[in-house]
Amino acid sequence: MAEKESTVYIVDVGASMGSVHNGREISDLDFAMTYIWDKITSTVALDRKTATLGVIGLRTDGTANELEDEESFEHISVLQEISKCVIVSPSSCIVYPKLFSILLPDLKQLRSSIVLSNTDKGDAISAIVIAIQMITKYCKKLKYRRKIVLVTDGQGPLDADPDSVTEITNKIKQDNMELVIVGVDFDDAEFGFKEEDKDPQKAKNEQTFAELVESCDGIIGTLQQAVEELGMPRLKTTRPVHSYRGWLTLGDPEEYDSAACIDVERYPRTMVRRPMGASRFVQRQDPANGSTQSTGTLVNDGDLAMPDTEGNDLAGVKNSRTYQVLDEGAPGGKRDVDRDDLAKGYEYGRTAVHISESDENVTKLETKSSLDIIGFIPWANYDRFMSMTVSSILIAQRTNSKAVMAFSSLIHALFELETYAVARLVTKDDKPPVIVLLAPSIEVDYECLLDVQIPFNEDVRSYKFPPLDRVVTVSGKVIKEHRNLPNDALISAMSKYVDQMDLSSFGRDDDGNPSEYMPMSETFSPVLHRIDQAVRWRAVHPTEPIPPPYEILVRYSNPPEDLVNQSKKRLEKLIAAADVKK
Numbered sequence: 001m002a003e004k005e006s007t008v009y010i011v012d013v014g015a016s017m018g019s020v021h022n023g024r025e026i027s028d029l030d031f032a033m034t035y036i037w038d039k040i041t042s043t044v045a046l047d048r049k050t051a052t053l054g055v056i057g058l059r060t061d062g063t064a065n066e067l068e069d070e071e072s073f074e075h076i077s078v079l080q081e082i083s084k085c086v087i088v089s090p091s092s093c094i095v096y097p098k099l100f101s102i103l104l105p106d107l108k109q110l111r112s113s114i115v116l117s118n119t120d121k122g123d124a125i126s127a128i129v130i131a132i133q134m135i136t137k138y139c140k141k142l143k144y145r146r147k148i149v150l151v152t153d154g155q156g157p158l159d160a161d162p163d164s165v166t167e168i169t170n171k172i173k174q175d176n177m178e179l180v181i182v183g184v185d186f187d188d189a190e191f192g193f194k195e196e197d198k199d200p201q202k203a204k205n206e207q208t209f210a211e212l213v214e215s216c217d218g219i220i221g222t223l224q225q226a227v228e229e230l231g232m233p234r235l236k237t238t239r240p241v242h243s244y245r246g247w248l249t250l251g252d253p254e255e256y257d258s259a260a261c262i263d264v265e266r267y268p269r270t271m272v273r274r275p276m277g278a279s280r281f282v283q284r285q286d287p288a289n290g291s292t293q294s295t296g297t298l299v300n301d302g303d304l305a306m307p308d309t310e311g312n313d314l315a316g317v318k319n320s321r322t323y324q325v326l327d328e329g330a331p332g333g334k335r336d337v338d339r340d341d342l343a344k345g346y347e348y349g350r351t352a353v354h355i356s357e358s359d360e361n362v363t364k365l366e367t368k369s370s371l372d373i374i375g376f377i378p379w380a381n382y383d384r385f386m387s388m389t390v391s392s393i394l395i396a397q398r399t400n401s402k403a404v405m406a407f408s409s410l411i412h413a414l415f416e417l418e419t420y421a422v423a424r425l426v427t428k429d430d431k432p433p434v435i436v437l438l439a440p441s442i443e444v445d446y447e448c449l450l451d452v453q454i455p456f457n458e459d460v461r462s463y464k465f466p467p468l469d470r471v472v473t474v475s476g477k478v479i480k481e482h483r484n485l486p487n488d489a490l491i492s493a494m495s496k497y498v499d500q501m502d503l504s505s506f507g508r509d510d511d512g513n514p515s516e517y518m519p520m521s522e523t524f525s526p527v528l529h530r531i532d533q534a535v536r537w538r539a540v541h542p543t544e545p546i547p548p549p550y551e552i553l554v555r556y557s558n559p560p561e562d563l564v565n566q567s568k569k570r571l572e573k574l575i576a577a578a579d580v581k582k
Contacts (some may be wrong), residue, residue, distance in 0.1 A: 004050040005145045007043070008131040011035055011114055012124070012152035014059030018116045021185055022195075022224075028184045030114055032151045032223060038230045039149070040107070041536035046236075054082035054134055055110060059122030059156050065130050072159055075122035076130055079113045082138040090154065100366055111540055115246055122157045124152055124205075125168070125212075128179070132171055146177040151223065153184040154205040165212060170214040179218035182208050188222040231550035233529040240267045243392065244427045248407075250373045263397035264371065266427075267449060270390045275528045276535065280317045367426045367433055374435075375422045382420055382437065387452040388459070390457045394438065394449040411447045414440040422454070493570070493577040500567040518556055518568065524552045 017029040024031060043051050056065075057077040064077040068302060082316035116451060128251070131148045139146060185195045186206055213220040244266035249260030323342060327335035343362070345352035355363060396407035421438040436451040459477055466472075467487075471479040486494070533544050 002273070003145055004052075004143065005043075005147070006052050006054075007039075007054060007147040008054045008082065008128045008134055009039070010056045010058050010121075010124070010131055010148065010150040010152075011036055011079075012058045012115060012150075013117050013118065014120045014122060014153075014156050015118055016120055016155040017059075017153055017184070023032070027116070028153050029114075030551055031227070032182075035116065035223060037540050038536070041539055042234060044107075044539075045424055045532065045536060052079075052082050052138070054078070054131075054138075054240060055080040055114075056127055056130055056134075057114065058124055058127045058150075058152065059117055061117045061119055065134065066524060067126075067130065068365065072123055073126045073130065075117075075119060076127050078112050078130065078134070078328060084136055105557050107540055108542075122156055124150060124156060124209075125159055125164065126462075128168060130166070131476060132175075132177070135177065136175065137569075147174060147180065148172075149180045151182045154202045154209065155199070156205075157201075158205050158208055160348065162209045163387075164563075165215075169212065169215045172218075177216075179213060179216055181218065181220045183209065183220070183222050184223045186220070188225060191222055191225040193222050193224060197408050231552055233524045233532075233550070233552070236273075242267055244369070244425065245369060245397075246369055246371065246449070248371045248373070248394070248423075260406065263400050263403040263411070264394055264407065265397060266371075266392050266394050266451070268390065269393040272390065273524075273525065273528060275531045282315055282317055282435065283430040329486050335535050358448075364430065365432060367430055369426050369429050369431075371423055373421050373423045374437075376414075376419045376567065377422060379418045379420060386454045388455055389453040391450050391452050394451055395446075407449075408447055411440045411442065411449060414449075415442055416452060421449075423451075425451075490574075490577045493574040497567060497570040497574045500570045501559065501563060503559075506563055516561065522552065523556060529553055 007098050009030065013029060017032065018027050020027055021501050027387050038053075038364050040053060043053055043075050044046055055078075057079045061075070063074045063075055065075040067073040068076075070297050080525040104342045124256065128148060128150065135144075135146050135148070148275045171177075185193075186209075187198075210220055212218075244264075244267045247253075248262045248264045248266070249259060253259040258357075295566045323337050323339060324334040325337055326333060341354070343354055346363075387508040398404075410421075413419075423438055425436045426433045434453050435456065438449045438451050440448050469480075471482045471485060473479065479485075505516070507519075508513040509515040526549065530549050533550065537544075537546050
């Protein structure tokens, strides 16, 4: 089960947040909300019942909190109690249902509540106290990951009484809360930002915030860095689910006592992650008077309908299928038949061979769940194109010490002999068997076998193409020099150009040394994260244009400009050697 989380966001909406600074085209509040909305919509998109959040407005015109009778807690408003959120965006007939699976208060109402105020009164320290109280009341003594995020420009007054700050710090530590303060144009030496001509009051407040964060082991940073980091896609962790659990055998244990049987477990190592899917919806109409219905239940046959939410007028599309056969006596020459009247047939030449349901087991191969080694091949004899699927990882049963020792012996034997094992795999009873290649992998902290599916004879496509290094005439004569064959000058020019465009060492590490330009850890799926970005933006900005893709998603769409410029002369020589006319 995923870890429970409870986060409270404190948003500074004071009058000073309406200013525009440092060349930005939007106000400080809009700049701050770029960060806040991204965090909130990311929480909603997780589709987890254990992820909750609340929102507090700081320096609001009014006061709405449980301690509002005390003067120090004025101009602080709880805009949303800690709860799960819902995003309702019925502005399009293509809707992403994942964002609708958490049925809670409409975030459009929250968005309308976060507006610039006409006052600068309101104590941020007191707002943190309110956030602590909200989390304590909601989480009680249960195990939660508790977090408070304050976004402010540091312009408002602070009640930094040492005794109060110490009490707040002790409470944060005692309840294992995490305090994060993100400041608009706060100085940050690590990020390399320092605001010139800073207001003395703001500088003093920044120092107070820094001391508070340091005392409770929190985090403080500048908003500019936080917004820039939003472009870094967040990877979703997945719980490992085994695809096979049983014996790995070498030999037949039913016939030979010398056969080896090792208890193993198989898990995915790589798997394609698909983007969120879309469902189609239409305007929901009342059959009686044509008015929009307000109900939000499932339609017939379990089709998806939109939740009962104000302003929601969409209904799920119901799919239906009919079956027809040719019948000259029926209207239109076709007659509808029920699905239950259909029979399965296999195409055989120009006819169909009928096999009844009672005889269907004839077409199925009865198998038992197993993983049997059937042979070994040297590394050098395996061709890369033989790998057909994503890879999986095979480990010994973790609670079986004998299996761990035996499995480790097999891995080291394969590694020392530079050999792969070939095995027959049936993941579940009556599943079709597949052939997999088992490759040893020995790391510092673990050992395993990596497996990929390899083809049967019918799966291989052997196509023949003309050779690239010679021309064979109709009479069988072999020609080594021809206008369609590359000469030595062209081969040399191409080789030098390829070497010049090498990406393996074009990047630079933190110390400025050559490194890989395109590491796997920084290569993200553009389609997956672009759809996620667009959906989260449209959820809270139904009419505004969707922003361009994050820079990291398009960074590797083209070769680096510096490398292209460095290789320009090599390219010109290659063009000349190839005698390119256009």
